[in-house]
Amino acid sequence: MSLPIESRLPAIQAALAHHSRAMLVAEPGAGKTTRVPLSLLEAPWAREGRLLLLEPRRVAARLAAGFMADQFGERVGETVGYRMRGESRVGPRTRLEVVTQGVLTRMLQEDPLLEGVAGILFDEFHERSLEGDLGLALALDAQSVRDDLRLLVMSATLDVEALLGVLGEATPVIDCPGRSFPVATRHRALNARDDTAAQQARALLDAMAAQHGDALVILPGVAEIRRLARELAGRAPELEVMELHGRLPLEAQRRALRPDPEGRRRVVLATAIAESSVTVDGVRLVMDAGLERVPVFQPRSGLTRLETRRVNRASADQRRGRAGRQGPGLCLRLWAEEQPLVPHGEPEIRQADLAPLAFELARWGITDPVGLAWVTPPPEAPLAAGRDLLRRLGLLDERHQLTERGRAAARWPTHPRLAAMLERSHELDALPLACALVALLEERGGDEERDLERALQARLREPRAHRQWRHDAERLARIAGVPLAAASLAPLGALLAVAYPERIAQRLDEPGRFRLASGGLATLPESHPLAHTELLVAAELSGEASGARIYRAVALGVERLESLYPECSEWRPRLEWSDEQGRLVGEQVRGMGAVVLARRPLERLPAEAVREALLEALRRRGLPRDEALTQLRGRLALLRRTLGEEWPDASEEALLASLAGWLGPHLDGITRLDAVARLPLARLLLDTLDWPLRARLDALAPERLAVPSGAHHRVDYAPCLEDQPPVLAVKLQECFGWEASPRVADGRAAVLLHLLSPARRPLQVTADLASFWAGGYAEVRREMRGRYPKLAHDSTVDTQVPNIRPLTECSRPRMASSRAISGGRHPAS
Structure with missing residues (x-):
């Protein structure tokens, strides 16, 4: 079957024959994911090396590799293979590897010149994953010393101007239309007070009565998929209901893409993986719940919260297009037609935990991210929070460079937290247990068993019943050079305390209420077995720092804490703001962060401790109300948004993260927050501007017009x-x-x-x-x-108003006009 992309293949080949970089903007249904890589295999520049095709999702990577291998009449692992974390099907004859984005980062870190790789194709780049952005930045850096390396950035929707700013204005851009049929769009808002799954089932069955063909339903997560599957099983047992998400085995994923062999109508319930990259055969109806679930990192609390929110308009249009891939279709949107949608999703780099990014930058030898070319630079506050965590873990030093432990931890293909745990587990004689624990914590989709000890015991007792966990745990054990075997769970709390030092928690007066070492509050139900425990460490938290919910935790002994963190034995002054007393309260304490193991009176208040206590109180409470400061922040925000990132980030989050720099030096002699509020905060912030920016501020954003x-x-x-x-x-x-x-x-x-x-x-x-x-x-x-x-x-x-007839026939001289303002002019006399 001919696809629209085939008419553009000569242009793509010509572009990469004469340039080292190119962009392909191909609409959904064009066939770019599978046809473009195969067409480039025989290009002269590619004959002596391999091609890497990056896919943002594991499901898409497996399916794309399988489809392209079929074109050669081969199995995956011969000419075409795939590679992802914990799973690899490549061989000595493999010339095209479909890889997930984190794999490319590891390949670059292990071989910065990517010897033997002729080109890298970034597919679905519009999804703007953190690993995709990092992979492109590192690949561009590698290309600066390997000018024969080709890069092709592909997507259905690209911010061409932003990418040209990174790739270079001379980069060729190839456009390709998609192949789609007309799609009718209907809206049906759900009633928030009624059962969601029941309403979804009714809406779907009504739509299927009006539209022939199979149905694709896009939902935010696996839990919603399973609820709707149960509802449909009771209402329409004649339908073949199938799931499509990342937890399924490969064969189940491939089966969901094919029509039913017995000709039954199918309903495929999918997460956002069906939004792009894969085509579900036979679909003429798409029902879109209009929601997506994204992890949002909160730098101030150190927590990542899964947030369910409205899908953006670009994603909604991508989903709608799935109904018109093979014929005229219908898209049913489960929201009101007047419901506004934001145009595009936020790049993940703006809302993710940046500790892994900070670790990869240090491995690459970059201490300042400005040294790389970014489509969206990493924001300062989350990057600083990520580096703070890496220092606590002992992986980074004060110059943002890897420590000896950090260099050793680079061998582990996991989050830096867990890599630090694996490195330190030999101190506890618990390396096999650490491998088992990391595999459990990283199980895709999580585990319904919230009790970590019980979940781990079940896996160690019957490893064959937990195939994916066993595969991942044995892979880590091979890296460690130890056998995976059942072991005592006694060091479990210590292992978690190494990985999550800021989540060590001390019980407050009430059962189930805990103070985290980071200063935040967290809770357990009073009936929970750990509700009365004096110390615990939480592996899973959700919510705000003012009241996070603990989901997975293990008890921790005081002696174990002191052995892991010897600084807990040192007395230090601690001052904090007391809302009840309206002043700073000081004492000497032993412990870790806000976890206090012992305390005694403090004879005097050290100036540095006073300053840090005031800064910490401000970080918790937010900036003082100050009109002059608000106006200055607004001026800076406007200029940053319109003129670029040479203007500093004046968001409250950024200013609170940098308090020590712009406010700290001015707190000498101050012990009360109301005295801080009386400082000329706007002037202090203004003084931090570079002189060229300060000189332009009044002209670009005048206080008065x-x-x-x-x-x-x-x-x-x-x-x-x-x-x-x-x-x-x-x-x-x-x-x-x-x-x-x-x-x-x-x-x-x-x-x-x-x-x-x-x-x-x-x-x-x-x-x-x-x-x-x-x-x-x-x-x-x-x-x-x-x-x-x-x-x-x-x-x-x-x-004075142009083209307006006066209210009376009298006439008077015009009022004096003011001097010109940027962008405005006065009517001629």
């Missing part, structure tokens, strides 16, 4: 902190003489005008003054004439 009446009015930049435009509240008659809205930020941002009556009551809000003069002004003028009769006899009201 001159209006045609000759007055100067304050601009409100607070809305810019929420990605809104700055606001100027001004009487309507003072704007006579402006043809268009004033603009700031070098003309790139219009000011939102709040037009007021003479009594300063709101009349109109507009960011397009020209359209207001041409349209809405006439109605406002009539209203003003009725409310303010004096204006009916004042020609100044209208002679």
Whole structure:
């Protein structure tokens, strides 16, 4: 069957024959994932090396490799193979490897020149995974010393301008239309008070009665898939209901993509893996729940929370297109038609735990991420939080370089936390147990058994019943050079304390309430067996730092804690803000972070400890309310958004993360938070700006704007902190003489005008003054004439407005016009 991409293959081959980099923007259904790699295998530059095809998901990687191997009439592992963490099917004749993105990072770290690799194809790059962004940055760095290495970035939707900024303006861009049939779209909002699965089942069966063919249902997670599967089994047993998600074996995944051999209608219940990369054969109906589940990291708490939220518009359109791959189709969206959707998803690098990224940068020898070319640079606050964790784990030093333990930990293909645990487990004579534990903690999709000890015992007792766990644990044991065997679970708490030092927790006065070493609060149900434990370590937490829920935890003894962290035996001054007393309270303590094993009175308050206690109180409570600071932050936010990242991040999160730098030096002699609030915070922050930026600030984001009446009015930049435009509240008659809205930020941002009556009551809000003069002004003028009769006899009201007839036949001289404002001009006389 001919696919649209085939007409573009000569252009792709020519582009990579003459350039080392290229971009392919191919719409869904074009056939790029499988046809492009195969067509490049015989290119002269590729004949002496292998090609790597990067896929963001394991399911897509396996299926793509299987399909391409079929084109050669071979099994996977011959000409075409795949490689992912813990699973590899490649051989000596393999020339095309489909790899997941983390595998590319490891390959680059182990061989920065990628000897034997002729080209790398980044598929579905629009998903903007953290590992995909890092892989491209490292590949571009490797290409700087290997100009024969080809890079092709492919996607259905790409931010071409942003990528050209990284790849180079001369990079060829090839466009390819997709192959799709018309898709009708219907909306059916669900009632939040009724059972969701029952409503979904009714909606699906109604839609299937109106549309022939198989159905694809896209849901946020496996739990939702299984609930709907049970509901459909009771309502429509004649349907073949199948699941499609990453936990399934390969054969089950492939079976879900093929029509039923007996001709029964199928319903395929899938997670977001069905959004791109794979085609489910026979689908003419897509039902989209409109939700996605994404991990969101919170740097201030150190917690990652799975967040279920509305899908973005680009993803919703991708899902809709699945209904039109093989014929006219129907897309049923389970939300109201007027429900707004954000245009695109956030790159993962802006919302993920950046400890793994910080570790990979240190392995690459980069101490400053500016040294690499990023489509989206890693944000400062989460990167700093990731580095802090790596230092606590003993993997990084103060210069962001790997320690001896960090270099040793690089051999483990796992999160740096767990790599640190594996490295230190020999101190506890518990390396086989550590391998078993890491495999359990990393089980894809998690485990319904929340009791870690019981879950681990079950696996060690019957390893054959837990095939994936056994495979992963034995792989780690091979790296460690030890046999995987049943062992005592006594060191379990110690192992977790090594991996999660900030999640060591001490019980407070009430059962089930714990203070984490990081300072946050966490809870267990009072009926939980660990609710009365004095010390525990939590391997799984969810929620906010002010009240996280503990899901998996193990008890920890005081002696064990002190042996793992000798600093727990040292007395140190501790000061913290007491809301009850309204002041700093000081004492000497032994312990770890906020976990206190012993305490005694403190005779005097050391200045450095006072400063750190104030800073910590501010980090917990947030920035003081300060109008001048809010306005400055808004100005900086606007300039960063419109002019680029040379302007500093002024978000509250970023400023709290950098408090020690811009506020700490000014806290000498201060012991109360109300005294901090009286400091000139805006000026202190302004003083941290580089002189060239400070010199441009007032010109690009002036605090006050001159209006045609000759007055100067304050601009409100607070809305810019929420990605809104700055606001100027001004009487309507003072704007006579402006043809268009004033603009700031070098003309790139219009000011939102709040037009007021003479009594300063709101009349109109507009960011397009020209359209207001041409349209809405006439109605406002009539209203003003009725409310303010004096204006009916004042020609100044209208002679200053272009193309508006005066209210009276009298005429007076124009009001003096002000000097020009960026982007605005005054009507000619």
